[in-house]
Amino acid sequence: MAHRVVIVGGGFGGLNAAQTLDGDRRFDITLVDRHNYHLFQPLLYQVATGALAPGEIAQPLRSILRRHRNLTVLLGEAVGLDAASRQVLLSDGGPIPYDTLIVATGAHHSYFGNDAWARFAPGLKTIDDATAIRRRILIAFEAAEREHVPERRLEWMTFVIVGGGPTGVELAGSLGEIAHDTLRRDFRSIDPADARILLVEALPRVLPPYPEDRSASARRQLERLGVVVRTDTRVVGIDEHGVTVETGSGTDHVETERIPARTVLWAAGVQASSFARKVATATGAEVDRSGRVKVEPHLTVPGHPEIFVIGDAAIQPGGPKGGPVPGVAQGAIQPGKYVAKAIKARLAGRAADVRPFHYVNRGDVAVIGRLAGVTNIPWLGPFGRQSGFAAWALWLGIHIVYLIGFANRLVVLVRWAWSFLTHGRGSRLITGSPLLPDIEEPEPPA
């Protein structure tokens, strides 16, 4: 009988594991995901800011994996684990038995215990998040166009992005471009360039994992796009009409400030999926504050060599300088391939040959609006630290190569080329309920 491998999650980790196990007839693979598509998350902010359409960065899992005849894709939600009888429990339908389990369920955003903020400051993890954020941004300009009270108009024209990591920086850069470039001639009562875009970060600099000079360069490039960068600034409150922040570090004088804003975007914290915590409970494994499972050097759960947890669902050892693996795409892609190879080696009786997982830092690239960005690619030496156009060009190349699906690559290239030439953004639809918020329809006169 074939060795049954169950993979929960079709993101970078799960998909790469599935593709690396491919073709080996000794396996009977089941990939379970709540969505029917694989999402290229690094470009999600481009959907949120109207540059790309959802379908251009996502591809149905079935069509990516259709050639793998020993693989079944299941649309379903894993809600529990029976580690003793080796079965994954689904929210509907029978349990799925496994010989080896790969948990790659990723993370969603976390409000550090302030779940009430979720309503006012949406995060960016799924396609639906992205279209909801796109809707908010576009509606804010529409509402400002129709608002004649200056204070209220200012609230609509102020955008606060919480979190100065790669997602926050890329969102802020895109918003700067939208306000100063894309929409510049679209309105009559407002000038979109008057929009205030604030990027708020609790640490002393943006892009904390990058070297200091790259952070400084990113900040300068953001400011050139009109983004106000507020470091050493902690968010202590969010409601419908704005954000309350504290500035000044620990021993200094701490000041509280109120920033009126109708659009607040959350790019600050993540938390492992709830299935990761269920795996920990079922196996007695530890989790950290973010709900990530502590795994062994081979990325297995302690005492359960048949259960791997990878990507954002785990704290993976083997990262840079002896630390954990960072929460970037490569931090799931590499483990995905690694566990697939480890499973193959075990089946071939070479389990002892499998070395602990070791993360290779391929480098980071962040893009900041049009023709700008920063890179940090250690293995390229000094050449790996680029800013501006060179960083942007590198980013372009990498993302086109990695994007799933050849038609998507072509379509995205066309869109980008066109946006570049026309300063436009092709996908600025307000979908879902189409009207402005907070509007009640009065009885029309008879």
Next chain:
Amino acid sequence: MAHRVVIVGGGFGGLNAAQTLDGDRRFDITLVDRHNYHLFQPLLYQVATGALAPGEIAQPLRSILRRHRNLTVLLGEAVGLDAASRQVLLSDGGPIPYDTLIVATGAHHSYFGNDAWARFAPGLKTIDDATAIRRRILIAFEAAEREHVPERRLEWMTFVIVGGGPTGVELAGSLGEIAHDTLRRDFRSIDPADARILLVEALPRVLPPYPEDRSASARRQLERLGVVVRTDTRVVGIDEHGVTVETGSGTDHVETERIPARTVLWAAGVQASSFARKVATATGAEVDRSGRVKVEPHLTVPGHPEIFVIGDAAIQPGGPKGGPVPGVAQGAIQPGKYVAKAIKARLAGRAADVRPFHYVNRGDVAVIGRLAGVTNIPWLGPFGRQSGFAAWALWLGIHIVYLIGFANRLVVLVRWAWSFLTHGRGSRLITGSPLLPDIEEPEPPA
């Protein structure tokens, strides 16, 4: 003071009116729409069937009209009309005064008084309709893959399209292609080619406005794609598990039949927007059973030469053979241009020169899956009656030329070329709530 023209609706009629009035500084134009985009409705069925993404057939009205400096686009909903003081009332914000009003609010689907059917048989008029239908179709195959009871699986694998007009025919053809071609290797427990696709039409043939031989050809082409065409068949009931139909014409023996099906799509009837009825009430104009306003030969409301009603919101005289103008894209585009020219002529004191509206039949094209279709283009003589590949090629050319936005044209061309070569469909995402319907999440074991 400039002459104030208010256009309600940014579809084919309203947009063409706005563009034709363009540049004339004597006008101060306001275009009001509930959506921020113009939608290329003839391709909506391609979004519903996953061939194109929503952003590829829609373009923000602001960006289409940005060069028109004497034109303001307003995101808002017109809910009433004060014909005496010449003002359009919005659901929020102050009323908009006009000197001339163009009502181009279109139509939505109608269930002929059976509004309870709407839940089970969605129609196709908006982007959100299209993504909801796409979701239903894709989830039906996912559910069938997981369903092991044969009767229930058959329910999931049966698709009924109600209405044999162009939309119904194009939806049925696309579904045939999806089942037999696109998904052919995607599933493990089911064979998508086993799907039953039924096109139900109350009249004796599909595509009633076409000549009989074209209808017959369309039927043959549909049957080649595995679609079962049921003419002379009236739907008398729809619920969650299927459709009840009556067959046999008036004097014949009438039989009632039950067709079990989880996916029913509505392409049968339309009804003018509710604003059209409000215009009629405010002006004393007549409406027909579908809520369309009866307008004069100059497309104005009787007694109100300053109010034009065009497109699907009106019964427009001047159609073929002395009848009304058909409810196709050209039936709104031509009136849109006509009223703009009429308004210009009036302002120039040449009102008496404006002749009654006269519709020019440019012809009809319907595409039926891959490389197939029918055309009916009277002014091309015998050449205007094509089937199969020639019809498909004509359709392709026309739709690419008419599509709004150059980048969209390029992107759509790339997608179509790619789909054609790979037999794929690029935009098959299940968005919105991602899980299968009717599933309750059980408490997971502790």
